[in-house]
Amino acid sequence: MLHTPVPPGRVLDVDVPDDLPPAWADPGLLERVVANLVANALQAGPPDRPVHLHAHTAGDLVHLKVIDHGPGIPAEERERTFAPFQRLDDHTTHQGLGLGLAIARGFTEAMNGTLTPTDTPGGGLTMTLTLPTAP
Secondary structure: OOOOOOOOOOOEEEEOOOOOOOEOOOHHHHHHHHHHHHHHHHHHOOOOOOEEEEEEEEOOEEEEEEEOOOOOOOHHHOHHHHOOOOOOOOOOOOOOOOOHHHHHHHHHHHOOOEEEEEEOOOOOEEEEEEEEEOO
């Protein structure tokens, strides 16, 4: 169960098929990765647009996409977001230390997965977590 509180007035649209095969993952690490991605998406996206959590399989992989409609991240800056203590142009101190995505990618790679940022069609950022299916 995901323990990320959705702020009042915000919507998290979850689309995970009932027949999705299990992923080969550590449940605790996976929960932390997904919670971080959802929290980031809720923070980045405008309050009047939902954040989407969509899962599907392709071959022997499970793909979990967290989709927001916020400002997105320019392609040339995306890898930099995974560096520890990186918050791009955010200079405030109340939004964390900039470790969330670095930790999320480290946890994902420890589970033999990948974490990839791409553009959301129409604007925003889509973070795709890919993990092998369980045997």
